[in-house]
Amino acid sequence: MMEQNCDANINLSNTCLDPEAQLLADFQAGDMRAFSRLYDSHIHILFNYGCKLTTDRELLRDCIHDVFVKMHSRRDCITDINNIRSYLFISLKNKLCDEMRKRIYMSDTPVEEYSSISGEEDVEEDYISSEGMKNDKSMVKRLLSQLSPRQREALTLYYIEERKYEDICEIMNMNYQSVRNLMHRGLLKLRTLAG
Structure with missing residues (x-):
C-alpha cells in the first residue's frame, strides 16, 4: 500500500519537471532506459570536464564509470538532487580527487598524457x-x-x-x-x- 502511494506521488510531481529532472525521477522509479539516457546525455560533458582535471584518460573513464555505477546502486538514496549535471560534476571531481590521493600515497605511477600517432601522409605538415x-x-x-x-x-x-x-x-x-x-x-x- 505504501509503495503505491509513493509511486502515485512520483507520477503527480513529475508532470511539470524539466527533461533532466524527469529522467532522474524516472530512473529513481526504476526505469533503466531513463538511466541509459542520463548516461548518454552526460558522458561527453563529464569527459570534457574531467580532461581539465587530469590528463590520464583511462583513470578518467574509470572514474566516470564508477560515478554512474554508484549512482545506479544508490538510486534510492539520491532523492534530494536539484541539478543532476551539478551532482555528476561534483561526484566526478570527488572521485578523481580520491583516486589521485590513492596514487600519490600508494604508487609512483605518474599521470600519463595521451598522445595520438599521425599517419605517414603529410608527416611534415602534421609535425x-x-x-x-x-x-x-x-x-x-x-x-x-x-x-x-x-x-x-x-x-x-x-x-x-x-x-x-x-x-x-x-x-x-x-x-x-x-x-x-x-x-x-x-x-x-x-x-x-x-x-
Missing part, C-alpha cells in the same frame, strides 16, 4: 601543426599553472564547460560573490602574465 599546437597548449598550461587550483577550476567551469555562476557555486561549494571574486582575480592574473 609542424602538432608542434604549433604543443606550443599553444604549453603556453596555456604554463599560464593556467600559475593560477591557484580554485581559480583554474572556476575559469574552466565558466569558460570551457559554460556553466552558470549558480552551478559553479554549487560545484565548488562557494557563495556567489566568492566565485565572482575568484574568477576576477584569475582573469587579472592571466592578463598580467600574458601581457
